[in-house]
Every structure is written in C-alpha cells, then in structure tokens.
Amino acid sequence: MARRSTARHRYSPYDGGPDPLAPPVDLAEALDAIGQDVMAGYSPERAMREFLRRGGQERTGLDEMARRVAEKRRELTARHHLDGTLQEIRELLDRAVLSERGQLARDVDMDDSERSFRQMRLDNLPSSTAAAVSELSSYDWQSSDARADYERIKDLLGREVLDQRFAGMKQALESATDEDREAVNQMLMDLNALLAKHARGEDTPEDFDSFMSKHGDYFTEADGGRPRNVEELIDALARRAAAAQRMLNSMSREQREELMALSQQAFGSPALMDQLSQLDANLQALRPGEDWSGSERFDGEEGLGLGDGTGVLQDLADLDDLAEQLGQTYDGARMDDLDLDKLARQLGNPAAVDARTLQRLEQALRDSGYLKRTSDGQLQLSPKAMRQLGRALLRDVATRLSGRQGQRDVRTSGAAGExxxxxxxxxxxxxxxxxxxxxxxxxxxxxxxxxxxxxxxxxxxxxxxxxxxxxxxxxxxxxxxxxEARTQAAVALLVDTSFSMAMDGRWVPMKRTALALHTLIRSRFRGDALQLITFGRHAQTMDIEQLTALDARWDKGTNLHHGLLLANRHFRKHPNAQPVLLVVTDGEPTSHLEPGGEVYFEYPPHPLTVAYAVRELDNAGRLGAQTTFFRLGEDPGLARFIDSMARRVGGRVVAPELDDLGAAVVGSYLGSRGPAGSTYGHYGDWFGGRGFWVGS
Incomplete structure (x- = not known):
C-alpha cells in the first residue's frame, strides 16, 4: 500500500511582476472617453488624466477616492480631542485621593495629628495634574487601592510615551514587570547605538540583524511590519516620532507642559525619558524631511491618549499623502505613485483594488500603442487609437442610419462591389x-x-x-x-471652424463627423481620395490627426470661398474620379481671399464675398461635383443662402440635429457612391440594396 505523502506546501502572494491571472483591462471605454475629450480640445495626457479621475461605469475614479480620503480626515479631526491621557490620569489621581481620604477616615488607630497632616496635604494638592502627581511621589499611601491607582498613573505614562514611538506598546506592556521595563530600556539603548553608528556610516547589515534578533518582537504589524533593513527601520520610527511631535504641537501650551512634566515620571524612570529624547534627536537628524513642525486642530469629544493620538496623526499624514497622490497635480505625476498599502489601510482593500486597476489601465494605455509621444515629449493619439475611435463612431452612425429607416445591420457580402x-x-x-x-x-x-x-x-x-x-x-x-471595382470618388469634406461653431457647441460633433467619414473611406472605400478642409477666417487642408486635436478657434470669419478653392484643387488632382463635395457650416460666408492672397472680412456679408463663393461653387459644379450642404442652426438667412447655393449646382441640403450630423454626412457620401443615375432622397437612403457593415 502506497504511503500518503506528508510533505507540506506553503503559498505566498505572487511577487514576480504583474499578476498573470489578472483579467485584461478593457480599454474601449477609456479610449472612447479620451477621444471625446481630445476632440473637445484637451491634450491626450489631460484627457487620460480626466478619465482616471472620473473612472468608468464600473470603476471608481481618483476623484471618488480623494473624496473619501477628505471625508475620513474630517471625521478624525471632528471626533477626537488630544487630552485623553490627561483626563485618564486625572481620573486615576482623583480616585486615588478619594480612596485615601476614605482610608484615613476609617483608620481609628491613627494618631489625630498625623491624620490631620495627611488630610491637609491632600487638601492642598496643586491644581495642575502634573504637579499633583509629582507632589504625591513621596506620599506614604495608607490605602492599598489608592497606592495601586497611583502606580497605574506611572505605568500608564510609561506605556503611553512608548506607544507614541512604537505602536502597540501600550497593550504589550500592560502589567509589565521590572524585568520588562529593563528590557525596553535595553532595547532603546541598543537602538540609539545602532542609529548613531548608522549616522556615522559605520554600521553593517550584521549590526541590524543582531539588533533585530534581540529586539525584533517590539516591531509589530501596527508599525507596518518587521523592517528588512536599517533604512526601513528608520523610516518607520521617524514617521511615528514625527507624528508624536505633531500631536504635541497640536496641543495647547498648558496641555504640553502638563504632559512633559508627567512624562518625567513614566515608569518612575528618568533614564527611560533620556533614551526616548535621544531617540527623537537621532531620528530628526536622520530624517529631517519628515514633518516635525506641523499641527492639527481637533474639535471632537472623544479623548485620545498619547499612543492613540500619535496613531491618528500618522493616519492624518497618510491621508495627506494619499490626497496629494490622488490629486496627480504635481509634475511627472503617474498612477504608479499611489501607495496601495496606505490606501488599503485608510480606505480598505476594495479601494486598493480599484486603484490597482486604474494603474493597470494607465499602463495599458501607454503600452498598447493607443498613445504615442511626439519629438517634444507630448502625448498624442496614435493612428491605432484613431482607427479604434473612428470604428466606434462609425458603429454609432450605422446604428442611427439603420434605426431611422427601420433597417437592421445588413452584413451582406460585396459591400465594396459585386x-x-x-x-x-x-x-x-x-x-x-x-x-x-x-x-x-x-x-x-x-x-x-x-x-x-x-x-x-x-x-x-x-x-x-x-x-x-x-x-x-x-x-x-x-x-x-x-x-468588381466601383467608381472611384474624390471626396472633399469642408467643415466650418468659425467662432460660432465653437460658441454654439458644434465643435465636437464636427470632429466626430470627420473622423467617422475618414474611417469609413479608409476601411471600406480605400480607392477614394478624401480631403479634409477647415474654413474659418481662412481655409486649410488637414489630416485627421490634426483636425481631431484642433483647439476651438475664436477668430471671426467664414471663408467658404477659400475652402471651395482647395476643394476644386483636390478634384482637379483626381480627374478620373467622381467629385463629391460635402460642406458643413452654420453661417453665411463673411470672408474671402483677395487676389493678392489677403483675407477680407466683413459682417454682414459683403456682396463680393458671396460672389466669390458662388463662383467657386459653380466651378465645382462644372467639374461634376455631387454637392450636399449640411446646414446647422435655424437662422433663416442662412437657410435661404444655402438653399439657393444648392439649387445652382443641383445639390441637396440637409439640416440635421447635432447628434445626427455624422449619420447625415456618411449617408450622403454613401448615396454618392451608388449606381449612376440613382436618385437619393433623405440621407438614410444609404443602403443602395447592398448594405454596409462596420466590423469591431
């Protein structure tokens, strides 16, 4: 019979890099949101930051975490006050004095003069708690209960001052013996010797190992775990010591003086306080960058002891660090700056998981090729990101088009030909x-x-x-x-970039439209030649990356004349292609190019400006351009002008809502790609009996 193996296995968290079992990060939602912000004028870097701040539909963002951090900070300062130790000592002192008075009254064998002397001494105790405790240090207690309470004061003080420097000491040293106190004193002496040696640069790893083998039990999980080297030891001790100093700074002058006087009687051992003072001096010298001078205002009703108060001040320091990290407002800020351990301690493990997801998302965005750095170090959307965003916009266009006509997503073969x-x-x-x-x-x-x-x-x-x-x-x-190949088209998309387009919220829909059409032509009609032309005070050709990143322009002027000049130049470069002219505008032409190349602007439109635009439109008509105007806005004058322009060249006018602008332009383009002689009415008539499908 085979003997069962008794070997035991121990498992620990994976620490070999990114979790290989972690689910992949879904970039689609992030990329869509980033693309929308970029088209609204944000830089890609800022757009990515804004998405990380907002979070996604199922992902907590940095702003929500920062709100919870601020809420916890307010809660800590509003709940507590810092004289908890003083109150506890006062209660012990009052109880000891009361027990002693009772014992004096009951002791019938005591000489009356001695009883009177003792009672007078108790009656004349100083009002200061520290002075009263000091006054009674030489008092011969008659009551055993009173003596026990008074000894608890010294024991409490000792445990509190140690708990300020070493978390968990208050509980660990409860009911401590003289041997325990001597062991603590020896640990402090060895610690100060190690720190002094480290300050001189004379310590070795063996010195640290020797110290930890003797005194490692004093460093618990409450301190952040057992340090692995002397630097981690100093970091942990300095953070807590600085918090203890900030707690003292937060007290009133009277409270500080009381505590300092009381601390001298901790454990009844002045040597202990000497070692602690030396420890504080060593830590301040080794870690001057810690906040040793700050203070906080506490307005609550729940008293804090020295140790607990120091812990709260540490929590506040952690929360301040997290607030800065979550704000990501400093130069070179990255999601990797987030301290996940602090986040888990302060907000819980789910918050740390959400932050880790955001870290992975940021890294995936940078590593996936969706964002690229330019020569000057700036981030921009890569061609891969533009294609992904364009496909998403095109799917939305297809949904709107099919929905308008009661059609469905027809995935018929031969979309680009029979x-x-x-x-x-x-x-x-x-x-x-x-x-x-x-x-x-x-x-x-x-x-x-x-x-x-x-x-x-x-x-x-x-x-x-x-x-x-x-x-x-x-x-x-x-x-x-x-x-079979279809007729090649030369497409000129003219988009108005005048002041009114930005002012009336038409800037982003215009960019979405251009990107959707660009994606359609590049993916489904690669033989067509698309030219993107912007016209504001003057006109210029742009590639899709330039147009997508174009900031809103506040110069007045609508130079349709210049835009049509560039469109006709594009048509003449492709003499064998069918010209398709698509014009998106929300205003009448108010500027034109003079013969010398200067821009002339006048509002209301000058007759010469209109005449120049009409002349170039006629030239486009003579080249055979199929023309569609997309009129934005309800201005009657614009409507009359656009209608008359369209009639001159046998073109069409579409007045879509902003949400339907992309569908209108794409639908018109698809209509122009239909069989010769076909009549296309409303822009939804885009199927042409064949259909069109945008793949994911």
Missing part, C-alpha cells in the same frame, strides 16, 4: 469575404506537405487524417473573393 467569382490571397486591409472552401483546402494541403510521410501513424500524412485531428489555419492560407 462578387466576380475569382479569388485571391488575403492582404492586409482587405474586407472582402473569405472563400472558405479555398481557405480550408489551402490549410489542409499545407499541413500535408509540411509532414514527413515516414513519420506518424497511418493516415496522419493524408488530408483526411488532418481533417480528423482539426485544421490549423495560417494567415497565408486565407483567400478572399474578388469583387
């Missing part, structure tokens, strides 16, 4: 449907040729054996069906 019956090898960027039969056959034949006929079991070298085991597809196996 099938010709031929196939070819897949190339990057192809969206034609796979020829499944040819693809699988290629994979089977490749695997059969890759295997040696002399190896493996019978049938493995045949295609049928491979089919039984399953076929592994390789990218080189894929073949797609050929489609």
């Amino acid at each position: 099938r010709s019956g031929a196939t070819r090898a897949w190339e990057f960027g192809d969206t034609e449907p796979w020829d499944v039969t040819r693809t699988v056959t290629n994979a089977v034949l490749r695997e059969a040729s890759d295997r040696s006929p002399t190896t493996g079991s019978p049938g493995e070298s045949s295609p049928w054996g491979a089919e039984r085991r399953g076929v592994r597809l390789h990218i080189d196996d894929v073949e797609v069906t050929e489609t």
